[in-house]
Amino acid sequence: MNTAILISELTFKAIRSSGPGGQHVNKTASKVEVAFHLESSDALSENEKERLLHKLSNKISSEGILVLQCGETRSQHRNKTIVIERLIALLHQNLKVVKPRKKTKPSKGAIERRLKSKKEHAFKKSNRKPPKIE
Template sequence: MDQHQIETELEFKAVRSSGPGGQHANKTSTKVELSFHVENSNGLSEAEKGRIQRKLENRINREGFLKMSSEDSRSQHSNREIVIHNFLELIKSALKRQKPRKKTKPSRASKLKRLHSKKKRSEIKANRRDPLK
């Protein structure tokens, strides 16, 4: 993954932010929308593109664009930095390989401990019963 190359391929669009904010929100475009075409990227290898498309398939639209947006800040510049940071974190997490899970068995001591606690619990419940029955 070539991070610098990917950053040059990002497309940004500034739109009006939703929610409260009064006059400032009504006249300025502070929300930043980022779009990134996964297939046409030169910063990713073919294997990385496949992995990203598999892991982020629900976030990629029919045209092949991965879209994200940020409207956390009142500043367009801050929102741009935030959305770039979030995008890079998302890509890095999608490219990270998970360790294969190793199957384990419970130890002999843990089995005995479990059986002992079950036996003790059943004795407690048995002692609650009426002895005449």
């Protein structure tokens, strides 16, 4: 994934924010929405595109566009940097290949320790009961 090319492919849109700022919110468009067309991107290989389309299928629109937005701060520039960082982090996170789990067995010593502690616990519980009178 080439981050420089990816950033140049992003399209930004400024929207009126509903966040903090008082009357300032009603006058300025400080919320930033970023759109990234995944299928036509040159920054990603075909393999990476397939992986992202599969993993982010619930976040990608039917046209193949991934949309994120940020309206946390009063500054449009800060919101823009935050949303770019979020997008890159989201892509990096979903491009990671998860290693398959290797099945392992517990060692003999671990099995014996577990059984020993179970017997001790059971003995402790049985000692708390009142004695049986015949």
